[in-house]
Amino acid sequence: MIYQRTISKKVSVTGIGIHSGKKVTLTLNPAPVNSGITFKRVDLPDSPVVKADARTVGTTENNTSLGSGVSAIHTVEHLLAVFYGLGVNNVYCEIDGPEIPIMDGSGASFVFLLREVGVSALHQPRNFLVILEPVRVEVDDKWAEFTPAPRLIVDSTIIFAHPKIKQQNLKFEFHCENFINDIGRARTFGFLKEVDMLKRKGLIKGGSLANAIVLDDFNVVNPEGLRYRDEFVRHKILDTIGDLSLLGHEIAGRVTTYKSGHNLHNLLCRKLLDTPQAYKIVPATVLQKEAVESLELSFATGSLYH
Ligand SMILES: [Zn+2]
Structure with a gap:
């Protein structure tokens, strides 16, 4: 249960x-x-x-x-x-x-x-949103796709023309403890050369080395360095999970993203919701026994209970 x-x-x-x-x-x-x-x-x-x-x-x-x-x-x-x-x-x-x-x-x-x-x-x-068939969105060379899987898997690829990022890929199989240790601590990031442009747009007025990884043309500016070698793609997975959580249910499915951002994540959610045959909402109680067991494992957070 x-x-x-x-x-x-x-x-x-x-x-x-x-x-x-x-x-x-x-x-x-x-x-x-x-x-x-x-x-x-x-x-x-x-x-x-x-x-x-x-x-x-x-x-x-x-x-x-x-x-x-x-x-x-x-x-x-x-x-x-x-x-x-x-x-x-x-x-x-x-x-x-x-x-x-x-x-x-x-x-x-x-x-x-x-x-x-x-x-x-x-x-x-709780209810689970089970992906039944692929749903994909593309914008220019960026894309994101849902495909069926027994539990949430986020497979992200990011590409930035910066020597500290380049191409990073990570496949994250969701599990509460893994989320806390491997994804939850990954910080947002930004580029020094974009600071003026973003500030003119009214963005990042509160941004600083205390709340973001900042990159100059070659290096990470933050004196403490990175929390993970591939912290950038881990943060992308954090963003992706936050954006997909707006579907309102736990997800049993795989999401694969390529150079994605908040806009693409939301387009993917909306396209899924507009494609009723591509998903079903299933109470945990009626999921097949094996599926329930695997999902229970993914939410086994007994230490959180008071
Ligand atoms: Zn973020």
Whole structure:
């Protein structure tokens, strides 16, 4: 039996938005079964609420945002990846600004927060979104594709004309512990030569060596260096898991990406949702016994329970 989860108690964290540069406080609250992940902008009149859903995604330039206009919530992907990574399905998030705090540029702080507060099982099985046939999206030379697989596998390839990145590929078979150790700590990255251009667009106002890997023409600028030799593709997998979590269910399928970004991830989710024969939603209770066992293994996070 695999149950839905929420967090065990309310917890808050304060930090700055990497793009807005604004200080924000994010408060996570336990939420009931089938409520999913919701965000409430408590700083705005009427406190608008937006649900984390592939179809509520607004802009996807350098981050994934939910909603639109002044009530949008930016840079949700790392937090959502951590919820998915720790098997947490239902959380009511309150935020007093336009962007999730970037913390150290990875999911590590959110993993720490959730482990501190603990997760609780709810008395309702979780659902799985099972990929039944291939679905693919392409934009120029970039592409992303779902194909059937018994559990979530993310196979990512990135290519950057930089001597510290070049081409990196990693196939990640999802498992909670692997997520925490191998993906959750991988930081976002940016190029020094693009800083002025991005700032003119109103982006990365809060970016610094404390919350991103920064690359000059030849090297990593951060004095501490990299956390993994291939930290860049690991971060791409973190982003991919966060963006695909917006499908709203655990995924039993393989996603293969080539030079992908937030826009392509969202296009893939929307195309899947527009292709009903390509997937089915299955409660954990009716999955075949072998499948349940393998998925239970992937969410075996007993140490998180309080
Ligand atoms: Zn990211």
